[in-house]
Amino acid sequence: MELIEGIKSRRSIRKFTDEKVTEEEIRRIVDTARFAPTWKNSQTARYIAVIDPALKEKVADEGTSFEQNRNIIKAAPVLIVQTTVDKRSGYERDGSFSTSKGTHWQSYDAGLCGEALVLAAHEAGLGSVIMGIYDEAKVIEVLGIPEGQSVSALIAIGHPAEEAQAPKRKEVEDILSVR
């Protein structure tokens, strides 16, 4: 798939068929996410692929009170829990912040990795949706995520069972100023 076409045609998919996603497919998607740019190449993103139905159900039931997300997680064959290692992205070696934006760069990096990941899924013919509404403490508890990591996003992946329409985008004129 051509790169720009892939970026423009990717949609958030919230309905999935029962078809499984193989571990090889998951591996290939994460392999692409590794190549996203990150703060000083700090590469703090980590991925937990939850494929065990019982565990996935537990994350859905306990990890979010938002019903839409609960249903998505249950329906998707794979839930990628994206975590990031704290206190590296945007930090100096002595532990001080590198910029006035504090912890901001950790999330920025996670977003770049997340975009690469969902584009790789799209290229593989899979649908995905990034979810930000979850109870971080509960997700950490259910999955036993080690101390020193934050949950940056939940990303459901599976074979699409819907053709989603693109929500309206702002025009270039509305978002670009050239000075």
Ligand SMILES: Cc1cc2nc3c(=O)[nH]c(=O)nc-3n(C[C@H](O)[C@H](O)[C@H](O)COP(=O)(O)O)c2cc1C
């Ligand atoms: C950081 C972030 C958080 C999001 N959280 C949710 C969510 O909790 N639940 C959901 O259904 N969609 C969620 N979305 C998907 C957006 O609603 C979606 O990307 C947006 O409407 C544009 O649609 P598109 O992805 O099809 O282009 C999230 C997307 C991003 C980038």
